[in-house]
Amino acid sequence: MSTTQTINLKNRPKGKPELTDFDFTNSAIPELKDGEVLLKTKYVSVDPYLRGRMSDAPSYIPPFVLNEPVSSGVIAEVLASKDANFSEGDFVSGMLKWKETQVAKTNGLIKVDSNKAPLSAYLGILGMTGLTAYLGLTEIGRPKKGETLLVSGAAGAVGSIVGQIGKILGLHVVGIAGTDEKVEMLKSEFGFDEGINYKTTKDMSEAIEKACPHGVDVYFDNVGGEISDAVLFNINKFSRTINCGAISVYNDTTPPKSISVQPFLVKNSSSMQGFIIGDFADKHQEGIKQLAEWLQEGKLKYTETIQEGFENIPQAFLDLFEGKNKGKMVVKL
Amino acid sequence: MSTTQTINLKNRPKGKPELTDFDFTNSAIPELKDGEVLLKTKYVSVDPYLRGRMSDAPSYIPPFVLNEPVSSGVIAEVLASKDANFSEGDFVSGMLKWKETQVAKTNGLIKVDSNKAPLSAYLGILGMTGLTAYLGLTEIGRPKKGETLLVSGAAGAVGSIVGQIGKILGLHVVGIAGTDEKVEMLKSEFGFDEGINYKTTKDMSEAIEKACPHGVDVYFDNVGGEISDAVLFNINKFSRTINCGAISVYNDTTPPKSISVQPFLVKNSSSMQGFIIGDFADKHQEGIKQLAEWLQEGKLKYTETIQEGFENIPQAFLDLFEGKNKGKMVVKL
Known part of the structure; x- marks a missing residue:
């Protein structure tokens, strides 16, 4: 069984999050079962709202579990599939774990088209x-x-x-x-x-x-x-x-x-x-359609700050609170 | 020409309003013209929102003018009328001046029925x-x-x-x-x-x-x-x-x-x-109808704190900020 690098939440941040609140471990990659895909992470979204999930104050989004992987919006490539709707080489978007490689259920994953827009756009202007x-x-x-x-x-x-x-x-x-x-x-x-x-x-x-x-x-x-x-x-x-x-x-x-x-x-x-x-789940499709239309017409521009390397995900997240990003902050693997 | 007692705003209150922010004067009662009625004040409403109109900070309700009468919701009796729709002895509700007797234009006045509910109710549960x-x-x-x-x-x-x-x-x-x-x-x-x-x-x-x-x-x-x-x-x-x-x-x-x-x-x-x-002017009629219905059915009760005497209007207003009222505070003349 092969293993993958994983970023866990080690401590609930007190005040400003620090690098020491995160922890890199190796974890096993389980066998692929029906309705699952094996995914290689391409882009990871870091967002201010994740700070809330790092606390255990009562909230309507469940908090991250200590010593378990953090998750956020991720674009990944399908390496292997046990779902007829997903093939090797497809790109998908979903709420996924901060792992280099992972097995995920296909429900909750959306296929994205790298010909229509750069992959990272699906974490930003064409995403959440x-x-x-x-x-x-x-x-x-x-x-x-x-x-x-x-x-x-x-x-x-x-x-x-x-x-x-x-x-x-x-x-x-x-x-x-x-x-x-x-x-x-x-x-x-x-x-x-x-x-x-x-x-x-x-x-x-x-x-x-x-x-x-x-x-x-x-x-x-x-x-x-x-x-x-x-x-x-x-x-x-x-x-x-x-x-x-x-x-x-x-x-x-x-x-x-x-x-x-x-x-x-x-x-x-x-x-x-x-x-x-x-709160507006019923309007998401209409919204993405409108945004894609404006993007295609050249009416919308977007800026990204792209950091590189799995090991830099925590730092990229911390940088949000220093205002170091222009536009959407993503980490490319 | 006869005169009437009037309560003017003398100073814009700094912090908590004081009795010395008000001033009693005698002012002339002008001749009645067409479309006007001569009114004798029966009940005066004192309300916390009036504090806002005593300041001259920018607002969407114009502030009271210094050395001019304060106004609020008032129930009055018609003493004389130059409008065919209003007769001597009618009771009306309107935004009127803090005067014992006054001449007012009839537009903006609403006739109220003292047989259906006590007059003061039209300043409270059946009013604003x-x-x-x-x-x-x-x-x-x-x-x-x-x-x-x-x-x-x-x-x-x-x-x-x-x-x-x-x-x-x-x-x-x-x-x-x-x-x-x-x-x-x-x-x-x-x-x-x-x-x-x-x-x-x-x-x-x-x-x-x-x-x-x-x-x-x-x-x-x-x-x-x-x-x-x-x-x-x-x-x-x-x-x-x-x-x-x-x-x-x-x-x-x-x-x-x-x-x-x-x-x-x-x-x-x-x-x-x-x-x-x-903001909801188009729903006022429907609202009053519903409130009157509930009142008639005995589903709504109301409490009033009734102070007596024209000279006590400023003190009644001040008492609001000490929580001395139970329910609607009105002053009976």
């Missing part, structure tokens, strides 16, 4: 990332042409897609990011109307007011924390906030404090709504 | 208060039979109606109030399943967990602040918070801080939504 941007913005944000869309974490995987979809839908789009280079990229690469570097801006509320002269109708929030505090002072009557993530506070060990949102929501008849992509 | 409870709960809360409804400010005008409607709709209803007497009243008078006295409870999160063993699906929030912080730890997946008010922080002079809601909303796919009753 793209759907999160598209369905969060359209289903919760319900933007109307001419409205103002503000995006935090705008240079990130989801944020950069949100902004582009905003432009396709005819919105005034403003992005917040953490370096001048990223802000420049928002405008030159992704067509945002305005960008704000929150690290060099003293008065964020004022900067938002300037960039959003008609106020904020839709706020796509990837970060929470102080940036979102500043947005409150600029929301319009009936504004909708899409709570996609709160990366700025995910590593806090006690519940972080922010400006109370309640008076702002009451005064402006405004809403905030959190979601995970699974 | 009842509509706020009914439309907030049904339109934003969208409760389903068997779910758990938590109400803060539960012994207040809106909260006590919300809880009763919750019971009519088949919910497990828990109320939070500030005295043992109020908590007892929630259960014995209004049929709440459980009540929590937040002033004597050390660990609110734990108390909510105990009173809501299946978690909180709908949170009707009248108060904001620390009580709402504690609720966050108990919300269910897909929970809906109705942000009706934030009385606990209305008098704060700097933006108050609370536990960041974003991570809780993301983790639970939960929403928060503020509103004012004007």
Whole structure:
């Protein structure tokens, strides 16, 4: 029986995750049974939401088990198959373990076409990332042409897609990011109307007011924390906030404090709504179709930060919290 | 030309309003013109939201003008009329000035029937208060039979109606109030399943967990602040918070801080939504009809705190922030 390298969760991170929270082991590759495929990992997705699964606080996604493999979105090649629908050489996408080689049940796997788009795109713009941007913005944000869309974490995987979809839908789009280079990229690469570097801006509320002269109708929030505090002072009557993530506070060990949102929501008849992509499972197919269409028409661009090497997966995950990625962060094996 | 006593806003309150922020003057009663009525004030509604109109911070309700009369919901008797639809002796409801006698345009006035319900009810359960409870709960809360409804400010005008409607709709209803007497009243008078006295409870999160063993699906929030912080730890997946008010922080002079809601909303796919009753103008008639029906069937009770005397209107308003009212606070002239 052959073995494969595996990355396990060794400790539940306290605050910011560290390399020592992960552990490399060798584990056996079991025999292939009916309805299974043997897979070789090609690309691994690292995402901020994985931080949540590393805690054992009660949640609706079960936490990772200690000393068991971490899992995330993975693109893999079929090396051997005991399912007539999958053949050697096929590429598949699925929630898979951080292993170089693994046996997986075929239900839950989706075949992806490397001729239609680069394989890594199926972890990003044509995968969970793209759907999160598209369905969060359209289903919760319900933007109307001419409205103002503000995006935090705008240079990130989801944020950069949100902004582009905003432009396709005819919105005034403003992005917040953490370096001048990223802000420049928002405008030159992704067509945002305005960008704000929150690290060099003293008065964020004022900067938002300037960039959003008609106020904020839709706020796509990837970060929470102080940036979102500043947005409150600029929301319009009936504004909708899409709570996609709160990366700025995910590593806090006690519940972080922010400006109370309640008076702002009451005064402006405004809403905030959190979601995970699974909430809209019935819209995934339609969403991927729309995203693929826009991608083909050249209306959507995407940026990836590709790290190389199985051994670098934990570091790539850690880098997310330092903002080292532009767009979707993936690890290529 | 005769004159009438008038209450003006003298100062914009800093923090908690004080009696000295108001000012009694005599003002002239103008001649009656076509489309106007001469009104004698019978009941004046005092409400927490008026605090917002006393500030000049940007808002979608225009602020009160300094040295001009304050206005709120008022029930008045027609003394003279230059509109064929209104006769001497009719009672009307409308947004009117804090004056003993006044001339008002008839558009915006609604005739009310003192035979169907006591006059003061039209400021409460059959007025803005009842509509706020009914439309907030049904339109934003969208409760389903068997779910758990938590109400803060539960012994207040809106909260006590919300809880009763919750019971009519088949919910497990828990109320939070500030005295043992109020908590007892929630259960014995209004049929709440459980009540929590937040002033004597050390660990609110734990108390909510105990009173809501299946978690909180709908949170009707009248108060904001620390009580709402504690609720966050108990919300269910897909929970809906109705942000009706934030009385606990209305008098704060700097933006108050609370536990960041974003991570809780993301983790639970939960929403928060503020509103004012004007947002649902197209549902007001239907709402009043439903409330009157339930009232007639004996399914809804209401409590009023009635203060007496025109000169006591400012003090009655101040008493709201001390929780001195049970149910709707009105002043009878």
